[in-house]
Amino acid sequence: MTDTIELKGPRLNEPAPDFKALTTDGEKTLADYKGKWLILFSHPADFTPVCTTEFIAFAKRQDDFKAKGVELLGLSIDSHYSHIAWVLSIKEKFGVEIGFPIIADLNMKVANAYGMIQPGASDTAAVRATFIIDPNGVLRAMVYYPMNAGRSVDEIYRLVEALQTADANKCAMPENWKPGDPVIVPTPGTVAAAEARASEGYDTKDWYFSTRTL
Structure with missing residues (x-):
């Protein structure tokens, strides 16, 4: 147990x-x-x-x-x-x-x-x-x-902005994200989706790492 x-x-x-x-x-x-x-x-x-x-x-x-x-x-x-x-x-x-x-x-x-x-x-x-x-x-x-x-009150403000933006756009935020920076696209959940990722128009470094601008 x-x-x-x-x-x-x-x-x-x-x-x-x-x-x-x-x-x-x-x-x-x-x-x-x-x-x-x-x-x-x-x-x-x-x-x-x-x-x-x-x-x-x-x-x-x-x-x-x-x-x-x-x-x-x-x-x-x-x-x-x-x-x-x-x-x-x-x-x-x-x-x-x-x-x-x-x-x-x-x-x-x-x-x-x-x-x-x-x-x-x-x-x-x-x-x-x-x-x-x-x-x-x-x-x-x-x-x-x-x-x-x-x-850092500035960091707390940045964190609120990141949370609100992530909620509104169904995305994740990279390190030290600020308004205007690219956001992270959710990682594919299937092999088929991973294979298709490169053709979806994002800035893709690998199947699990893609970003886009808002």
């Missing part, structure tokens, strides 16, 4: 864990974002330097995300009033307005549901976890960063 491995926490291409939580913009639930893409991201603590740079970066790209139908939602294991004070501090000291809500998760309910607590890093603070959830509430991507290295 083979042993089975039980994976804890959220899993890709399955419904994202539901939540109901107090935020700096009132109570929010996962259902509030139905029909939109959602980026749910955690940070270790308010009033810390690396987290401040990340929130400023997200705020500066918020309009770009909105143009793609994407909402932003932050989270840390801090109090509601700590979040409010931090948002006001960022506006005063850096001249940047945080226009997206932040979940206050003192009981760690949302953080635990999403696997944001990594005991190897901390038992009481969320790591830099980012979750991309599609309009149907399905978890499409997860990205984890350590406590001492800030994440």
Whole structure:
């Protein structure tokens, strides 16, 4: 008998864990974002330097995300009033307005549901976890960063663009794909389809590797 491995926490291409939580913009639930893409991201603590740079970066790209139908939602294991004070501090000291809500998760309910607590890093603070959830509430991507290295908001934006483009065009995306780059055509699933691939008009290097422009 083979042993089975039980994976804890959220899993890709399955419904994202539901939540109901107090935020700096009132109570929010996962259902509030139905029909939109959602980026749910955690940070270790308010009033810390690396987290401040990340929130400023997200705020500066918020309009770009909105143009793609994407909402932003932050989270840390801090109090509601700590979040409010931090948002006001960022506006005063850096001249940047945080226009997206932040979940206050003192009981760690949302953080635990999403696997944001990594005991190897901390038992009481969320790591830099980012979750991309599609309009149907399905978890499409997860990205984890350590406590001492800030994440790339530009890469998260690129990842959302890649996912949306792949969905719309039934294709896959090569390394570091950006709009305008060729996309990967799905690999043939039969011998007959593989033999026919070279004559289908794609840029084909081998039967399993073909690209096209959109």
